[in-house]
Amino acid sequence: MYTFDSRVRYSEIDTNNQLNIASLVNYFQDCSTFHSEDLNQGVAYLKSKNRVWLLNSWQVTINRLPLLGENITVETWPYDFKAFFGYRNFILKDQNNNVLAAANSIWIYMDTDNMKPVKFNIQDSAYKLEKPYTDMDYSSRKVDVPENLQSQESFIVTKSNIDTNNHVNNAQYIKMAMDYMPSSFNICKFRAEYKKSALLNDVIYPKTVLSDNKLTILLSDEAENTYAIIEFVKDK
Numbered sequence: 001m002y003t004f005d006s007r008v009r010y011s012e013i014d015t016n017n018q019l020n021i022a023s024l025v026n027y028f029q030d031c032s033t034f035h036s037e038d039l040n041q042g043v044a045y046l047k048s049k050n051r052v053w054l055l056n057s058w059q060v061t062i063n064r065l066p067l068l069g070e071n072i073t074v075e076t077w078p079y080d081f082k083a084f085f086g087y088r089n090f091i092l093k094d095q096n097n098n099v100l101a102a103a104n105s106i107w108i109y110m111d112t113d114n115m116k117p118v119k120f121n122i123q124d125s126a127y128k129l130e131k132p133y134t135d136m137d138y139s140s141r142k143v144d145v146p147e148n149l150q151s152q153e154s155f156i157v158t159k160s161n162i163d164t165n166n167h168v169n170n171a172q173y174i175k176m177a178m179d180y181m182p183s184s185f186n187i188c189k190f191r192a193e194y195k196k197s198a199l200l201n202d203v204i205y206p207k208t209v210l211s212d213n214k215l216t217i218l219l220s221d222e223a224e225n226t227y228a229i230i231e232f233v234k235d236k
Helices: 021-038 043-048 170-178
Strands: 002-007 051-062 071-082 085-094 099-111 187-194 203-211 214-220 226-234
Touching: 002 021, 021 043, 021 051, 021 071, 021 085, 021 099, 021 170, 043 051, 051 170, 170 187, 170 214, 170 226
Parallel strands: none
Antiparallel strands: 002 071, 051 099, 051 187, 071 085, 085 099, 187 226, 203 214, 214 226
């Protein structure tokens, strides 16, 4: 297991003085990045091998979002590798060791020369597998697209959305989706499925639907090829 400690910053909170959802995802993503970097298998190493790990899906459950100034600990570990898929858990804890949020993530190992999946061999890596986190119900990596989606105003991908892989970072899609969240919508869990990478100056066409306790946001291109699907579930 890999861990790092932090403190909730003002730049990471929402209007309720608590960690916003995009920042939560960034903490998880940063933790896995630190893990790989400390094993000398991070961004530079992957680039030298013409490889990259691309996120396929998130599943996140939230017990409580920490407040401004709270001391927090982020934990992560891989629990399986199958063919070109990698499976990784995350936990966010408060200073009393209470689990605030937990996540499952699925990644795809890609050859950057042809942008096709390639088998990952754990024997050639420094990663050590641990048991999967048991205190959550695992959902499908596929997020269903409901009917009656309503089109929203399109927008252009800007430089601030782009990461070292020269495409929109996975947390940026979460941030984009949060713009369609009603103010009274308190999230207890969410899922995200990534299908296609949006690039600089691409135009994103959002569609949304709010039904019962779910808000679903579909982010696509003009031809309706999906970039990402995000599903937020409201706390009852």
